[in-house]
Amino acid sequence: AQTVTQSQPEMSVQEAETVTLSCTYDTSESDYYLFWYKQPPSRQMILVIRQEAYKQQNATENRFSVNFQKAAKSFSLKISDSQLGDAAMYFCAYRRGHGGSQGNLIFGKGTKLSVKP
Amino acid sequence: EAGVAQSPRYKIIEKRQSVAFWCNPISGHATLYWYQQILGQGPKLLIQFQNNGVVDDSQLPKDRFSAERLKGVDSTLKIQPAKLEDSAVYLCASSFGQGPYGYTFGSGTRLTVV
Numbered sequence: 218a219q220t221v222t223q224s225q226p227e228m229s230v231q232e233a234e235t236v237t238l239s240c241t242y243d244t245s246e247s248d249y250y251l252f253w254y255k256q257p258p259s260r261q262m263i264l265v266i267r268q269e270a271y272k273q274q275n276a277t278e279n280r281f282s283v284n285f286q287k288a289a290k291s292f293s294l295k296i297s298d299s300q301l302g303d304a305a306m307y308f309c310a311y312r313r314g315h316g317g318s319q320g321n322l323i324f325g326k327g328t329k330l331s332v333k334p
Numbered sequence: 335e336a337g338v339a340q341s342p343r344y345k346i347i348e349k350r351q352s353v354a355f356w357c358n359p360i361s362g363h364a365t366l367y368w369y370q371q372i373l374g375q376g377p378k379l380l381i382q383f384q385n386n387g388v389v390d391d392s393q394l395p396k397d398r399f400s401a402e403r404l405k406g407v408d409s410t411l412k413i414q415p416a417k418l419e420d421s422a423v424y425l426c427a428s429s430f431g432q433g434p435y436g437y438t439f440g441s442g443t444r445l446t447v448v
Contacts, residue, residue, distance in 0.1 A: 221376070260423055261337075262377070262439035308376050321367060321390060322437070324376025 219244045221311050223325035230299045231333050237284075238294045238328050240309030248314030251285070251292045252322065256306040265307070268292065270314070296330075304332045336360065338440035340426050346446045352414035355443045359407070359428030363438075365389075366403055368411050369425040371442070377425055383409065416447045 220243045230236035242251070253265040268276045268285050276283050280300075284293045296303055306329050310322040339358040347353050359366050364385050369377035380399065382390040385406035394401065398417070403409040413420055423442040 260425070260442040260444070262425065262427075264437065310376070321379040321382055322377070324378070326374065326376050 219246070219249075219311050219313070219323050221309050221323055221325040223309055223328050225328045226326070227329045227331070229331045229333060230296070230303075232299055232301060234299055235295060235297045236299055236330065238296075238307050238309075238330070240292045240294070240325060242290050242292065242309070242311050244290070244311065244313075246313055250312045250314065251283075252310040252312070253281070253283070253292075253294045254308045254310060254324075255303075256308060256327070258305075262308070266294065299332050301332050301334060304330055306330075338426055338428050338438050340424075340440035340443055342443055343441065344444050344446075346448060347416055349418055349447050350415040352412065353416055353445060354410055354412045355424050355426075355445075357409045357411070357426030357440060359409070359426070360438055363428035363430050364406070365429045366409050367427040367429075368401055368409070369427065371423040371425055373422070380411070380424075413445075416445075418447050421445055421447045 222241045224239055249270045251268045254262045255265050256262050266276050266278045266281050268283055275285050280297045282295045306327045308327045309325040312322050341356050345353055366383045368380040370380050371377040380394045381401045383403040386403045399413055401411045423444050425442040426440045429437045
């Protein structure tokens with residue numbers, strides 16, 4: 218079974234600084250997708266960034282980028298120029314590459330990010 | 335585009351009572367998911383629908399939980415009877431197909447069982 222591990226329950230960053238959130242996963246599949254979701258107090262899960270396992274290039278979305286190390290099964294999220302609005306729970310998630318019953322997301326336990334002004 | 339609607343937003347019940355949650359997915363989204371998020375943990379899939387058929391309910395505690403998606407649109411998740419350990423946020427999500435894109439979550443229902 219696939220598992221996702223986030224080893225940092227809480228992280229803190231100064232506004233305008235850079236922070237990296239860690240995620241490792243375990244799978245025997247070769248075709249899969251990885252995601253980082255943000256969950257503010259409103260509880261709605263918001264997609265931050267996604268990575269296709271077959272792509273070697275690391276995904277980037279504005280201030281958010283990932284370091285995808287497929288061999289090491291590591292998928293970290295880097296937030297540059299941190300803003301107060303970035304404060305939230307961040308979840309790493311895995312999804313198998315095929316549809317059907319593999320369509321659901323498997324989440325880690327999350328990392329609570331605080332941003333200090 | 336309207337988001338995934340869920341109601342109620344909060345619910346407090348006593349153990350052994352029953353409760354129901356409602357979800358209205360994004361129009362045209364064929365796939366609907368219910369997730370349970372216990373405090374301090376990531377969401378865990380309870381059930382996945384494709385139109386009005388069940389794709390995966392392997393983690394649904396069927397002795398007390400039930401879900402339906404009539405006409406392949408709205409969905410209802412029910413718990414009867416509730417236990418203290420059912421206290422959690424129940425998130426609904428929908429997607430156009432079964433691919434990894436266009437996965438949209440609702441704001442969830444926070445259930446407290448006392």
